[in-house]
Amino acid sequence: MENEKQSPWYLYLVQCANSHLYTGITKDVARRFSEHQQGGIKAAKFLKGKGPLTLVYQELVGSQSQALKRELMIKKLTRAQKLQLINGHQ
Numbered sequence: 001m002e003n004e005k006q007s008p009w010y011l012y013l014v015q016c017a018n019s020h021l022y023t024g025i026t027k028d029v030a031r032r033f034s035e036h037q038q039g040g041i042k043a044a045k046f047l048k049g050k051g052p053l054t055l056v057y058q059e060l061v062g063s064q065s066q067a068l069k070r071e072l073m074i075k076k077l078t079r080a081q082k083l084q085l086i087n088g089h090q
Contacts (some may be wrong), residue, residue, distance in 0.1 A: 009067035011074060013057040013086060016050035021082050023074045025067040029058050057086045 007087045014022045014036060022044060026032035033055045035042040047053060061067040072084065 009064050011061050011067055011070050012055060013074070013082065014047065014058045015054045016047065017052055018050060020050065021056075021079065021085050022046055023071055023082075025061070025064075025071050029055070056081050 008023055009027055010029050011025050012029050012033070014024070014033065016022065024032065024044065029075070033053070036044060036047045037051065039048050041053070059070075061070050066084055068078075074085070077085070
């Protein structure tokens with residue numbers, strides 16, 4: 001359990017085929033993106049049937065609490081601001 005607490009959290013953005021952006025957090029971006037692509041029970045409902053999906057951004061955040069706060073902040077951004085983040089990695 002202690003090792004689990006020390007694992008860093010990441011924020012990521014996925015772009016759908018229709019150009020919509022999805023924001024999420026995880027400890028393992030590759031695994032989580034794979035779950036979204038497979039469209040199974042663990043995939044986000046928002047992403048089902050909207051492939052192909054592209055992982056367009058990820059950043060190391062730290063703790064789960066920090067990741068949740070960062071996710072909320074990103075979700076409040078406009079599409080233009082999200083694209084600026086993706087393109088500028090700011």
